[in-house]
Amino acid sequence: MNVQAKTWVSIGPLTEIPRQGARCVKNGDMSIAVFRTSQDQVFALEDKCPHKNGPLSQGIVHDGCVTCPLHNWVISLETGAAQGADVGQTATFEIKIKDGIVLLAL
């Protein structure tokens, strides 16, 4: 078996992401949505709603969650889990900020 160490990848300055908004990172074929909350926390989720693969990066960000633009599922930014009665989970990625630069663990 092949164990791959995670690497921290610099994706750009925090200020490039709008507050209560998101930007995408293209990682090969996968798109990863990087969210910034009104309190400047950052979270990274695969840009795919567990419901019908809606681009979560395009949703409205509120109180630690994002509402999917396609069918209004509410997804937790921290765990990727669907909230309320909906069931499903989106992959999450570790992320941190160092000196104003956002680093993503891939």
Next chain:
Amino acid sequence: MSKKHLVIVGNGMAPGRMLEHLFEVTDAYDVTIFNAEPRVNYDRIMLSPVLSGEKTYADIIIHGEGWYEEHGITLHQGEKITEIHRNERKVLSEAGREVAYDKLVIATGSNPFIIPLPGHDLPGVLAYRDLDDTGAMIDASDKGGRAVVIGGGLLGLEAAAGLKQRGMEVTVIHLMPTLMERQLDTAAGYLLQRELEGRGIEVLCEANTKQILGKDRVEGVELADGRVIDASLVVMAVGIRPNVQLAQEAGLEINRGIVTDATMKTSDPNIYSVGECVEVGGLVYGLVAPLYRMAKVAADHLAGASEMAFAHAETPTKLKVTGCDLYSVGDFAEGDGREDIVLRDAMRGTYKRVILKDNKIIGAVLYGDVADGGWYNELLKSGEDISEMRETLIFGQAYQGGAGADPLAAVANLADDAEICGCNGITKGTIMAAIQAKGLTTLADVRAHTKASASCGTCTGLVENVMALTLGDAFQLPASEGMCPCTPHSHGHVRRLIKAKGLKSIPAVMQALEWTTPEGCAKCRPALNYYLVADWPGVYVDDQQSRFINERVHANIQKDGTYSVVPRMFGGITTPDELRAIADVADKYEIPTVKVTGGQRIDLLGVKKEDLIPVWADLNAAGMISGAAYAKGLRTVKTCVGSDWCRFGTQDSTGLGIKLEHYLWGAWTPAKLKLAVSGCPRNCAESTCKDIGIVCVDSGYEVLYGGAAGLHIQGTTKLGTVPSEEDVIEVVGALTQYYRETGFYLERIYKWADRLGYDHIREVILDDLDQRKAYNARFAYAQSFAQVDPWAEFVSGKDAHEFNPINIRKLEAAE
């Protein structure tokens, strides 16, 4: 045995406190202090009261000359250490003095961060760090004029308030959208801004300083957006940097600060460090409480073998501006499994928010009423399970009456003559008497009989509590009719209150109407954004993050995440040139589907997000603008060919449709708005199932509205017949504006008309000529701000972040 020699570099509050602890437990050391500042140890936290004139330097001295003598300390004031020779255990001062040490403590503190803007070195540009800065600010304020403070954090705001108190005009420039964003959430930041503005301090948020202007000294500040603010004084308070230079040159381990272990020892076992220059446990500190804890730990270890270790603890933040009461502690950012309890009191202007996780307090933000800050901090530190007092937690310690505290206690404790409904002056006693005398059981009954909560409605919750108290179990709280779970207020209430209270921002609405969540949800935010756009044209700045994606990027998201693009074709008329441009775009960007829409235009489906801007640029170049096919706003005006071509046509329906679309495009409405103009009653443009439809007849124009042809099918109702095209345009403008001002978000015009009544609408819009003209005038005014092509704005570079990935990683092919 001779004493060991302790040398300290720096004479601030942390080493001062460290020495106090040290002298309590041992006299093993001879102490020498080098201080770059020519002063004894004073309380830097109290610089703000010195600036505002509430205290003097003498008031804030911690250790006078006598203290140093008493403890036999050698103090070299105004003498900087330039080198540390670790091998020889010696320090060298700039005056050439060489002193040997057994133990060395580095307490060089921090330096203010000066943004290297053009002009930052002009006379009149100051940091706010020590007594010299404070003195310079006081001198400058004596000359009057305007001070610009760059930085809306703790220090910047204290400087601003102090300078204002000294009689200067003050402008605060802050890069972020809300003040003190690291210590306060958006809601509390808004209240703070309002308070400061009430004192005459101008606050500019999201303002980026481009340069400081002036020839021989500072004359003003220029912002990135071109605004120029005259200034005779500029204070930079944008943050501090640990002062690590000396330690770095000595080869100690440095990261953001001087790295120490939990005993405050640096990478050299004979050198300790305390204060703002230290990085311990990966964190650097700027508030005094943790610095004093460092001092205690370092003293203990200098005194001998010790178990004491520095541990991180949340430190509450307070602002030292008289009359601005705010308190924040812990973690108040968002996260999973966290719950907020929010209490807003619009009358008193207070905001309280407690953040819970696993039934424990992890943070609190208080504004206006900070009495319980210490109590919340105690609960946070102790990690106590608060589930027992959850219901009453937010009211504070006074309401914790032992087991099973009653959430109605606050209301029960009110006297009978306490006013519940401020609008109508209704007391608790009056409501209780009416409930008992008349056997009232519902809120509607109470409103009808007492008028309590019948006006603005902010007291509805209180009235319900009085009802619950009076009726006991017989009263069941009604299911919320609120616009979303964030508020008990209905759309109607919210709309009325926005106007009545002059609320002009989303945080203002949330505070005044006592929202129960910190920043709303995906239901209420778009609604509030629309109401504010509609009610305050030219004043309110559209909040893009409160719009759904389609309206944010001005295109329609499709199920696979691509977008569709629809250029506007006024009245459904196009030209060969436009068609060629559309065909070229479809070829160039490999757009898979080109479809003719029901609204008489062309839809390009399957456009990749990163292609949107070039597609729009090409369409713009051919003279086309956004068709707003995504908008809760004007969509299309469909027409038939009318008297130009049709043998039955009675009027120029195409021409009128084009005029209407030119008048209406760009307007935001509660829900989408589709029009049609038919040239005769045969109705080829299907006017009779549109939101607003016009049917041309020989004698003039029938104006119809309230049709629906979606999930629900309904024919239009006639508003009336008018004689001329000008009348049609005026009536349609007035009708649209009345709908814009009174409609609920996502309420189509037929539902709105059902709610208001068709007769009533006709009386206002058709029969009453004055009102018709007034509504139409307001519409025209709003349009003067709304008719901006969003595509052109994006093409010229606005919000470029919306359209491109922040980062693209090409994966190497795996072997």
